[in-house]
């Protein structure tokens with residue numbers, strides 16, 4: 001990623017650091033093209049980077065400093081293009097299943113740091129975390145005529161686990177419900193796509209009602225990603241392969257070999273919220289250094305495939 005200029009502006013630590021180790025830290029700095037980013041570091045050395053543009057996780061490293069997410073060398077860090085790689089947030093529409101642009105607009109909006117989020121039920125002890133918020137602009141309400149508050153907490157646990165919690169609230173004052181589809185469009189970094197197995201699945205398919213735990217086994221790296229999800233019944237598996245890779249301006253021709261998207265999603269049944277109601281969707285990622293099997297997804301229950 002050439003051209004990256006980093007300048008640290010603020011450093012702070014979340015409350016209650018572990019007394020026995022270096023405290024987890026949260027640092028605000030400038031990333032590519034001067035875009036604001038947040039760096040989370042936990043005590044054993046793992047880290048994550050989050051751009052406020054898109055509320056987008058662009059990096060997740062283990063305690064050996066190895067990158068676990070794929071980020072394209074051609075990623076364009078400039079609105080209105082969403083960042084190619086990391087974890088784009090698809091909201092309020094997944095793919096082209098609706099009237100909005102593909103994957104909705106949350107991934108190419110500027111999010112704000114949520115200074116005063118309502119309490120989370122989860123324990124934040126020893127975690128480095130940041131809370132972001134997205135509210136629609138006047139322009140947004142022209143394409144999606146609803147008022148909402150989308151709160152996103154991104155947290156890094158002491159073992160290096162990455163946790164994303166989305167809370168979306170309908171704040172319409174006209175009494176109207178709204179419906180949306182959603183995905184955490186996670187790009188995992190893999191050694192060689194031909195050496196990777198996702199419970200024996202094919203690519204570019206939407207799997208319905210999947211298990212809450214999915215394993216991505218990278219034989220060459222001897223690494224397994226474990227994905228745990230809550231409130232997100234479906235899963236999308238995607239790799240562009242060679243032809244589509246060549247057609248994408250923000251993706252290297254051969255980069256498809258080193259990435260795999262496995263996306264925790266709510267796609268088959270749209271989520272509907274009445275005013276005042278809130279939805280929660282949680283993703284937890286961990287990387288373990290061994291083979292692992294969590295059970296089989298059902299290839300018969302596919303919504304869309306190429």
Ligand SMILES: O=P(O)(O)OC[C@H]1O[C@@H](O)[C@H](O)[C@@H](O)[C@@H]1O
Nearest residue numbers: 095102103185204205236238263
């Ligand atoms: O290029 P985009 O808009 O980021 O979308 C990437 C891919 O996202 C996946 O989720 C879809 O299944 C693919 O069909 C799509 O090509």
